[in-house]
Amino acid sequence: MDIKLCCHYCEKQGSVRKHGKSRAGIPRYRCSACGRTFQTRYIYPGNEVDIYPLIQARLNEGLSHSDIANQLGINVEIISRYIFMTDKNIK
Structure with missing residues (x-):
């Protein structure tokens, strides 16, 4: 069973390929649809995708x-x- 990753940015599935590793050894991925790279997990929590809703709640x-x-x-x-970024998007 092969699990297909979804792009964190454009949310397309099936266009994500491996793109090396970070300095910490965590696998990186690249989306061929939007061209952006990402990791599925980060060492520093400030880089996580879901950090912004937590900031907004607080x-x-x-x-x-x-x-x-x-x-x-x-x-x-x-x-x-x-x-x-939120002020920039509102105006």
Whole structure:
């Protein structure tokens, strides 16, 4: 049984191929449809795909940026980048 990976960006299945390994030895993948590369898991939690909904939930709770960073184990710059990107998409 062969499991087909889905692209993290364009969500197409069947166009994902192996694309080497990261420095930490984690397999990398490349989507031939959109040309982007990704990993299925990361060592640093700030690179995970599902980190942004977690940031948004904690911002909605009224937590400070440093409290969110400490809870999620990420850098405060990730939170600033998220806020910048959401403000950019709204305007």
